[in-house]
Amino acid sequence: MKRGTIAVLLVLAACSPSGMPSAPSGPSPTAPSPTDPGPAGVTPIRVLMLTATAGFRHDAIPTARQVMTSMAASAGDIRLTLTEEPSAITATALADQDVLLFALTSGELPFSGEQRAAILSFVSGGKGFIGVHSATDTLYGWPEYGRLVGAYFKEHPWTQQATVIVEDASHPASKGLGDRLTLLEEFYTFRENPRPQVQVLLRLDPSSVGASGDYPLAWAQAFGSGRSYYNALGHFSSTWNDTRFQQQMLGAIRWTAGR
Ligand SMILES: [Zn+2]
Numbered sequence: 001m002k003r004g005t006i007a008v009l010l011v012l013a014a015c016s017p018s019g020m021p022s023a024p025s026g027p028s029p030t031a032p033s034p035t036d037p038g039p040a041g042v043t044p045i046r047v048l049m050l051t052a053t054a055g056f057r058h059d060a061i062p063t064a065r066q067v068m069t070s071m072a073a074s075a076g077d078i079r080l081t082l083t084e085e086p087s088a089i090t091a092t093a094l095a096d097q098d099v100l101l102f103a104l105t106s107g108e109l110p111f112s113g114e115q116r117a118a119i120l121s122f123v124s125g126g127k128g129f130i131g132v133h134s135a136t137d138t139l140y141g142w143p144e145y146g147r148l149v150g151a152y153f154k155e156h157p158w159t160q161q162a163t164v165i166v167e168d169a170s171h172p173a174s175k176g177l178g179d180r181l182t183l184l185e186e187f188y189t190f191r192e193n194p195r196p197q198v199q200v201l202l203r204l205d206p207s208s209v210g211a212s213g214d215y216p217l218a219w220a221q222a223f224g225s226g227r228s229y230y231n232a233l234g235h236f237s238s239t240w241n242d243t244r245f246q247q248q249m250l251g252a253i254r255w256t257a258g259r
Helices: 061-075 113-124 143-149 243-256
Strands: 005-007 045-050 078-083 099-103 128-132 153-166 180-190 199-204 216-223 226-231
Touching: 045 061, 045 243, 061 078, 061 099, 061 243, 099 113, 099 243, 113 128, 113 143, 113 226, 128 143, 128 243, 143 226, 180 216, 180 243, 216 243, 226 243
Parallel strands: 045 078, 045 099, 099 128, 128 226
Antiparallel strands: 005 078, 153 180, 153 199, 199 216, 216 226
């Protein structure tokens, strides 16, 4: 286990009231093998969450890590591993994972050709990928990544309270949200509208920002035999702490894992 990588074996971890586990510096010698059923007899969904940045670094990253850790612990069926190290994303590491989550990543992360191939074959071979917010402001120089995440960030014209329309209230990653939600966010636009290639789950209500047009904000797509999900929300800590956002993350993890 690389220094800087915190393996959080949430299925067994005892958590403090703040929701942060008593973080080990490496894997626990008593850790179950990843395919062992958890205490409830449920095989956990193994999620590897990367928050590495080579460009802009969001202030919300510590909150994102804490919230996802806490949420995974409460969910009971998710084993989350956090890393800040691009070098931790290898074929060997991915062999023990079900979902790769790029949360608030940015810039040209220094992945080797082998790492890139491992990421693509992981998802196309039947596993899951999730990108959050600036995951689309990441790896512009790797077009296959652009297809995996669905689009590349263009600009963020609106940082304000606005309304988001739920396009599919039956999808696991957007159900329970109702028809729309209003929140303070930094709302993204993209170089190309991903709608022809993906199933859009959320879009901005343009009238709520005094604009017009089609602005998808969350989507799902097949990627080979695997599944990819992206959500453009997540700029602010307040979004990560918002249960309406957390339920989307939980649904997305289970959906991309094929559960
Ligand atoms: Zn942002």
